Amino acid sequence: MLKSNWLSVALIIIVTAIAPIFWGSTYIVTTELLPPDRPFIAAFLRLLPAGVILVLISRHLPKRSEWLHISIMAILNFAVFHVLLFTAAYRLPGGLAAVVGAVQPLIMMLLIWYVDNRKPAHLALVASIFGVLGMAALLLSPTSTWDLIGIIAATAGAVLMTFGVFLARRWRTDMPLLAFTGWQLLIAGILLAPFAAFLDPDLPTLTAKNLLGYGYLSLFGTTLAYVLWFNGIAKLSPVAVSSLGLLSPITAV
Numbered sequence: 001m002l003k004s005n006w007l008s009v010a011l012i013i014i015v016t017a018i019a020p021i022f023w024g025s026t027y028i029v030t031t032e033l034l035p036p037d038r039p040f041i042a043a044f045l046r047l048l049p050a051g052v053i054l055v056l057i058s059r060h061l062p063k064r065s066e067w068l069h070i071s072i073m074a075i076l077n078f079a080v081f082h083v084l085l086f087t088a089a090y091r092l093p094g095g096l097a098a099v100v101g102a103v104q105p106l107i108m109m110l111l112i113w114y115v116d117n118r119k120p121a122h123l124a125l126v127a128s129i130f131g132v133l134g135m136a137a138l139l140l141s142p143t144s145t146w147d148l149i150g151i152i153a154a155t156a157g158a159v160l161m162t163f164g165v166f167l168a169r170r171w172r173t174d175m176p177l178l179a180f181t182g183w184q185l186l187i188a189g190i191l192l193a194p195f196a197a198f199l200d201p202d203l204p205t206l207t208a209k210n211l212l213g214y215g216y217l218s219l220f221g222t223t224l225a226y227v228l229w230f231n232g233i234a235k236l237s238p239v240a241v242s243s244l245g246l247l248s249p250i251t252a253v
Contacts, residue, residue, distance in 0.1 A: 054182025
């Protein structure tokens with residue numbers, strides 16, 4: 001029985017880990033395949049199609065009592081976070097942006113300590129710090145471009161993502177997984193629409209390369225990745241889930 005439980009947890013961890021691996025590729029896809037300097041449009045086109053797909057598949061409407069929590073998580077987990085993510089991706093080398101984002105486990109431990117009064121184990125704190133330092137040593141170089149706005153965006157994104165994971169675990173309902181994920185994506189996409197329309201430059205004629213980039217980010221980097229991610233949040237501890245973010249820099253180089 002113990003071995004069976006261990007294998008089950010290991011499988012959940014492996015499947016959940018697919019999400020940050022996909023997310024790490026956001027940086028190179030953004031710089032190589034997407035039109036430049038359009039963070040709101042990139043976030044909008046990434047989120048809205050994924051939300052529509054999942055909501056149509058799930059065919060589940062949230063209860064009246066669930067709308068507020070779903071909307072708050074949509075703003076934190078998706079709308080604001082993805083604008084910050086693409087701002088960082090446009091301005092920073094992928095490795096640097098992902099290393100900044102890798103501080104999430106440390107932020108999560110401090111958040112749980114402050115909110116739930118659960119002091120983190122010293123070993124977990126040390127492991128988290130050395131994990132970030134190790135990634136930095138492997139992926140950063142003296143020639144890395146330290147754009148201030150990009151650094152601020154990446155740091156703020158890491159903080160928001162941590163709060164999003166914390167709230168998703170705390171506010172998890174009996175909603176089906178696809179609906180829980182899809183409605184957050186759809187609401188975030190709708191909220192981003194006016195910002196994408198009025199704040200970013202107009203899109204040029206999209207090439208096959210651009211369409212491939214947007215399609216990959218929406219289908220694999222969002223639809224699939226977030227379903228796996230929220231499934232992991234429901235079954236693993238918040239610190240364990242956040243720690244998987246250390247895998248993002250692997251594909252962000």
